[in-house]
Amino acid sequence: xxxxxxxxxxxxxxxxxxxxxxxxxxxxxxxxxxxxxxxxxxxxxxxxxxxxxxxxxxxxxxxxxxxxxxxxxxxxxxxxxxxxxxxxxxxxxxxxxxxxxxxxxxxxxxxxxxxxxxxxxxxxxxxxxxxxxxxxxxxxxxxxxxxxxxxxxxxxxxxxxxxxxxxxxxxxxxxxxxxxxxxxxxxxxxxxx
Amino acid sequence: xxxxxxxxxxxxxxxxxxxxxxxxxxxxxxxxxxxxxxxxxxxxxxxxxxxxxxxxxxxxxxxxxxxxxxxxxxxxxxxxxxxxxxxxxxxxxxxxxxxxxxxxxxxxxxxxxxxxxxxxxxxxxxxxxxxxxxxxxxxxxxxxxxxxxxxxxxxxxxxxxxxxxxxxxxxxxxxxxxxxxxxxxxxxxxxxxxxxxxxxxxxxxxxxxxxxxxxxxxxxxxxxxxxxxxxxxxxxxxxxxxxxxxxxxxxxxxxxxxxxxxxxxxxxxxxxxxxxxxxxxxxxxxxxxxxxxxxxxxxxxxxxxxxxxxxxxxxxxxxxxxxxxxxxxxxxxxxxxxxxxxxxxxxxxxxxxxxxxxxxxxxxxxxxxxxxxxxxxxxxxxxxxxxxxxxxxxxxxxxxxxxxxxxxxxxxxxxxxxxxxxxxxxxxxxxxxxxxxxxxxxxxxxxxxxxxxxxxxxxxxxxxxxxxxxxxxxxxxxxxx
Numbered sequence: 001x002x003x004x005x006x007x008x009x010x011x012x013x014x015x016x017x018x019x020x021x022x023x024x025x026x027x028x029x030x031x032x033x034x035x036x037x038x039x040x041x042x043x044x045x046x047x048x049x050x051x052x053x054x055x056x057x058x059x060x061x062x063x064x065x066x067x068x069x070x071x072x073x074x075x076x077x078x079x080x081x082x083x084x085x086x087x088x089x090x091x092x093x094x095x096x097x098x099x100x101x102x103x104x105x106x107x108x109x110x111x112x113x114x115x116x117x118x119x120x121x122x123x124x125x126x127x128x129x130x131x132x133x134x135x136x137x138x139x140x141x142x143x144x145x146x147x148x149x150x151x152x153x154x155x156x157x158x159x160x161x162x163x164x165x166x167x168x169x170x171x172x173x174x175x176x177x178x179x180x181x182x183x184x185x186x187x188x189x190x191x192x193x
Numbered sequence: 194x195x196x197x198x199x200x201x202x203x204x205x206x207x208x209x210x211x212x213x214x215x216x217x218x219x220x221x222x223x224x225x226x227x228x229x230x231x232x233x234x235x236x237x238x239x240x241x242x243x244x245x246x247x248x249x250x251x252x253x254x255x256x257x258x259x260x261x262x263x264x265x266x267x268x269x270x271x272x273x274x275x276x277x278x279x280x281x282x283x284x285x286x287x288x289x290x291x292x293x294x295x296x297x298x299x300x301x302x303x304x305x306x307x308x309x310x311x312x313x314x315x316x317x318x319x320x321x322x323x324x325x326x327x328x329x330x331x332x333x334x335x336x337x338x339x340x341x342x343x344x345x346x347x348x349x350x351x352x353x354x355x356x357x358x359x360x361x362x363x364x365x366x367x368x369x370x371x372x373x374x375x376x377x378x379x380x381x382x383x384x385x386x387x388x389x390x391x392x393x394x395x396x397x398x399x400x401x402x403x404x405x406x407x408x409x410x411x412x413x414x415x416x417x418x419x420x421x422x423x424x425x426x427x428x429x430x431x432x433x434x435x436x437x438x439x440x441x442x443x444x445x446x447x448x449x450x451x452x453x454x455x456x457x458x459x460x461x462x463x464x465x466x467x468x469x470x471x472x473x474x475x476x477x478x479x480x481x482x483x484x485x486x487x488x489x490x491x492x493x494x495x496x497x498x499x500x501x502x503x504x505x506x507x508x509x510x511x512x513x514x515x516x517x518x519x520x521x522x523x524x525x526x527x528x529x530x531x532x533x534x535x536x537x538x539x540x541x542x543x544x545x546x547x548x549x550x551x552x553x554x555x556x557x558x559x560x561x562x563x564x565x566x567x568x569x570x571x572x573x574x575x576x577x578x579x580x581x582x583x584x585x586x587x588x589x590x591x592x593x594x595x596x597x598x599x600x601x602x603x604x605x606x607x608x609x610x611x612x613x614x615x616x617x618x619x620x621x622x623x624x625x626x627x628x629x630x631x632x633x634x635x636x637x638x639x640x641x642x643x644x645x646x647x648x649x650x651x652x653x654x655x656x657x658x659x660x661x662x663x664x665x666x667x668x669x670x671x672x673x674x
Contacts, residue, residue, distance in 0.1 A: 112372075114375065162337050
């Protein structure tokens with residue numbers, strides 16, 4: 001009973017803080033709303049007995065990533081607001097689509113049935129402790145996705161660096177002649193972060 | 194007490210091509226940082242690396258690795274080869290175009306190579322997790338590539354739009370996948386198909402919702418109407434060489450996972466997704482071809498034509514037969530050559546101070562540069578689907594597959610829209626051959642560009658005259674599925 005009330009509370013908070021995060025005008029408030037959202041996500045993981053995930057959620061997302069967001073917000077001047085043309089011509093059309101989608105998803109929920117159970121039973125996890133079981137699965141069964149995720153992080157790093165770096169001011173020229181290559185080109189210096 | 198899994202040669206062997214490409218990508222970054230004076234070797238290193246990978250992919254033995262998460266079968270090999278061919282052609286064109294617009298970042302090539310790794314993962318994905326991670330691995334470098342040319346205003350807008358829409362599509366996909374996982378309890382695509390059959394989930398509304406979300410997500414990724422709204426702006430804003438890349442390789446990889454999930458994971462639901470895809474294909478062809486009619490920019494026109502071609506490629510998928518899937522694969526391979534070729538000619542027109550992307554810029558191209566005009570003529574004929582070019586062969590087999598699966602109305606629509614498309618493709622030909630030239634700029638060919646255009650021309654004409662080997666290859670690739 002308590003679990004259900006707790007779940008309802010978390011779900012409600014997640015939805016409302018999510019909506020607030022995209023509708024508030026002040027970016028700092030938006031980030032703080034996302035922080036509330038992350039904490040309640042961690043609460044949801046707790047109801048599923050996933051203590052490790054809950055801890056990671058708070059340490060990594062709330063602790064590290066959001067603080068980075070806040071730093072970016074404070075460093076970037078936000079005086080001018082960006083205005084992009086909307087993809088959907090009218091805001092109401094978008095709202096109707098969103099409500100329709102939500103209604104459709106709510107409609108199908110009653111017919112949802114749980115699929116087959118995995119190999120890890122509750123008692124097996126309790127015996128081995130959650131973190132250990134997770135690590136063991138991650139480095140054996142799910143090794144490939146785990147490594148791809150690592151590669152994605154590398155790409156994100158490179159991509160972020162490339163986009164953040166100021167463009168090198170190289171005057172347009174045909175392929176540099178041989179002597180200028182040996183004596184060094186003053187303009188060929190790139191300014192990195 | 195923890196059982197350790199020994200990583201030995203047999204485990205690693207199936208993913209060797211991917212590992213090689215990752216190595217090339219890292220090597221490219223290293224060379225760029227430590228030997229900045231030798232930047233001109235980067236494109237050639239990329240080409241050689243991709244060619245080696247291509248050879249390894251084509252020669253790889255069918256196998257299943259990582260407990261069914263990574264499949265190396267004929268289907269994967271065809272899609273992987275197509276994606277790699279796209280990367281190779283783009284790289285060959287890049288050297289010329291990047292010099293013209295002054296794009297000199299060395300990371301350019303490594304980002305492209307990493308994106309190719311993502312595509313290979315997608316083509317081989319046998320598990321929803323690998324499928325999704327491969328998709329992200331493919332998309333992330335492209336977001337960066339679109340925004341790489343920072344001196345132009347349009348590219349930043351295009352990059353941010355592409356990023357936002359890509360994330361949105363990923364969210365839809367993830368939602369669909371999570372429903373699918375909840376219903377079946379597994380992420381293994383083949384196992385999902387078994388469980389749907391044994392648990393009699395065929396008419397479960399929740400499964401329908403999952404299917405709808407998955408189709409919406411995939412349609413975003415391959416730019417199928419009504420989820421195509423981001424495409425024209427992004428394609429127009431990105432540097433032309435990246436547009437050429439985006440309109441081919443990621444689309445091919447997107448079709449690879451689209452087909453894999455529908456054919457391997459949800460064949461039970463064909464009666465549901467077949468008609469939906471038929472409607473979407475018709476809508477896409479209508480939107481792409483009709484909107485392309487009123488474009489004054491050649492680049493934007495090619496963007497809409499890329500949308501329309503996604504609609505044609507859907508015709509093979511919706512048939513739900515091996516014949517249809519083979520037709521889609523054949524078409525995508527031919528599309529790779531003809532679309533790359535058309536974008537290549539567009540790149541030839543560009544000069545350092547002016548992109549020259551409008552239709553007026555190709556006026557009188559035949560008198561200025563007969564060879565470029567003749568090649569453009571072949572590519573445009575192929576895009577229209579006029580024999581004896583490859584485009585005709587591809588379209589013919591697609592229509593045949595959709596027709597024999599019983600989608601007569603869709604086929605009639607496809608033929609009609611194909612006829613409409615002739616107007617705007619052939620208008621370019623008219624401008625090239627029957628209008629007076631307004632400028633006197635001449636195009637210069639670089640070795641890479643010559644090689645790329647030569648390959649495209651060879652592909653379009655070769656597959657047009659001798660389609661037999663290609664058809665045999667794609668049909669044989671599906672024999673195991």
